[in-house]
Every structure is written in structure tokens, then in C-alpha cells.
Amino acid sequence: xxxxxxxxxxxxxxxxxxxxxxxxxxxxxxxxxxxxxxxxxxxxxxxxxxxxxxxxxxxxxxxxxxxxxxxxxxxxxxxxxxxxxxxxxxxxxxxxxxxxxxxxxxxxxxxxxxxxxxxxxxxxxxxxxxxxxxxxxxxxxxxxxxxxxxxxxxxxxxxxxxxxxxxxxxxxxxxxxxxxxxxxxxxxxxxxxxxxxxxxxxxxxxxxxxxxxxxxxxxxxxxxxxxxxxxxxxxxxxxxxxxxxxxxxxxxxxxxxxxxxxxxxxxxxxxxxxxx
Ligand code: PXL
Numbered sequence: 001x002x003x004x005x006x007x008x009x010x011x012x013x014x015x016x017x018x019x020x021x022x023x024x025x026x027x028x029x030x031x032x033x034x035x036x037x038x039x040x041x042x043x044x045x046x047x048x049x050x051x052x053x054x055x056x057x058x059x060x061x062x063x064x065x066x067x068x069x070x071x072x073x074x075x076x077x078x079x080x081x082x083x084x085x086x087x088x089x090x091x092x093x094x095x096x097x098x099x100x101x102x103x104x105x106x107x108x109x110x111x112x113x114x115x116x117x118x119x120x121x122x123x124x125x126x127x128x129x130x131x132x133x134x135x136x137x138x139x140x141x142x143x144x145x146x147x148x149x150x151x152x153x154x155x156x157x158x159x160x161x162x163x164x165x166x167x168x169x170x171x172x173x174x175x176x177x178x179x180x181x182x183x184x185x186x187x188x189x190x191x192x193x194x195x196x197x198x199x200x201x202x203x204x205x206x207x208x209x210x211x212x213x214x215x216x217x218x219x220x221x222x223x224x225x226x227x228x229x230x231x232x233x234x235x236x237x238x239x240x241x242x243x244x245x246x247x248x249x250x251x252x253x254x255x256x257x258x259x260x261x262x263x264x265x266x267x268x269x270x271x272x273x274x275x276x
Pocket of ligand 1: 017040044
């Protein structure tokens with residue numbers, strides 16, 4: 001069984017970061033080891049959330065992993081809270097990267113043209129320096145714009161997206177993946193650029209009528225889980241995009257689902273079918 005180490009916060013309520021990475025990656029038949037960066041009562045879209053920073057635990061935990069000679073098939077970082085945590089992730093990659101494992105960065109910090117409350121532009125720029133050290137990065141268009149100093153646009157053409165992908169690839173990653181790429185009303189998709197092959201790839205699908213918090217984390221967890229199950233990056237994009245879309249579809253259908261996240265749980269059978 002493949003093993004992923006994922007580094008993100010625990011938001012006790014909110015269906016994001018570790019509370020989606022763990023169940024999704026485990027359901028996919030991949031071991032999910034974790035390194036929690038902070039414990040929050042909820043994600044930051046709630047008011048008055050509590051937050052206990054765990055930065056000081058990161059090095060002792062990774063030192064223990066090193067002493068135990070632990071190896072991971074993928075290192076996956078998500079929402080990070082500070083410059084120091086970004087530096088620690090660079091060190092983690094240096095310590096645990098091998099010729100055969102994957103480093104994967106979801107620079108989870110912004111959406112819909114805006115940075116999340118906890119972040120500013122210098123932080124976004126610094127996140128680019130972690131993306132530079134990853135094999136695969138999965139920003140949305142907003143995050144990509146902040147990291148590459150590109151003007152954010154609500155509507156754009158293929159040339160704009162390809163230019164963003166080339167700028168991201170210039171950081172140094174092997175595959176840059178942009179989520180939420182929509183050229184036509186009613187459709188959305190994921191566009192990727194494979195630097196080695198100098199090849200673009202676009203997967204498009206029906207756009208659901210609403211968007212929800214935490215779907216970026218669901219996409220990333222599924223993407224890396226599918227790659228660990230031996231799928232190509234193109235297959236993994238399709239599996240992750242379809243599953244994320246199915247989670248949103250089920251959420252729209254069920255009025256009892258709370259606002260803060262999607263119904264990823266009841267879509268797990270759909271995900272497992274797509275792995276067959
Ligand atoms: O889904 C990204 C995310 C992860 N963790 C925390 C968040 C968010 C988005 O707002 O607040 C704590």
C-alpha cells in the first residue's frame with residue numbers, strides 16, 4: 001500500500017484540509033499519514049474560530065520520522081499558516097524527497113479573486129517558493145495570479161490560462177495544474193501543463209450551479225490519491241474533477257447539508273467506482 005504524508009491544519013468542523021484528506025485518501029486504499037500544522041475550532045470562514053498553532057511540533061515530529069527511517073510515496077502540503085511553516089515544508093521536501101516519490105503542493109490561500117482573511121500578498125509570493133520545489137502544484141486561478149503577479153480576470157481566453165501555466169511551470173515544478181478553468185458558461189475544468197513533454201491538457205465538465213468551501217482540498221486529496229493508485233496525472237485529474245463535481249451535485253440536492261462544506265461522504269462510492 002502506498003503512503004502519503006499530508007501537512008495541513010485540522011479544522012474540527014468545516015470539512016476541509018485534514019478532515020477531508022484523511023477519509024478520502026484512506027477510502028482510496030492509500031495510507032494517509034498526517035502532520036497537523038494547527039488545530040482550529042472551524043475553518044476560517046466561520047466567525048470567532050479558535051486556533052492553536054502547532055509550528056513548534058513540526059520539526060520534532062519530522063526528526064522522529066527521520067530516526068525511524070520513514071519514507072513516503074508522496075508528500076502533500078495544503079493550507080499553511082505562516083512563512084515559517086513554508087520554510088519547514090521546504091526542509092521536509094529536502095529531507096524526505098527521493099528519486100521515486102512525489103512532492104505535491106496545493107497553495108491553498110485564495111479564491112474568487114481574493115486572498116483568504118489570514119493571508120497577504122507577500123505570503124502568496126512566498127508560497128511560490130514552495131511551489132518551486134514541488135513535482136506537482138494545484139493552484140486555482142486566483143492563487144496562480146497572486147503567485148505570478150498576473151491580473152486576475154473573471155473571464156479569459158485559452159491564451160491567458162496557458163500563459164499562467166507557463167509562468168507557474170517556470171517556478172520549477174514538473175506539472176502545473178490549474179483548477180476552475182472555465183471558457184464557456186455551464187462548463188468548467190482543469191488545465192495542466194507538463195513541462196517535460198511541453199504539453200497542455202484540458203479536462204472539462206459540467207459546471208455545477210453553486211460553489212462551496214473545501215472543494216479545492218477534495219480535488220487535491222483525490223488527485224494525489226489517484227496517482228498513488230497508479231493513475232496517470234491526466235486520469236487523476238479526471239477522477240478528481242468528476243468526484244468534486246459529484247460532491248457539489250449531491251450537496252445542492254440535499255438542503256440539510258450545512259453551508260460550510262460539501263457532501264463528500266455520500267459520494268465516496270462514486271469515487272471508488274471511478275478507480276476501477
Ligand atoms: O480549504 C482551505 C482551508 C483550509 N484550512 C483552513 C481554512 C481554509 C479555507 O478557508 O480556513 C483553516
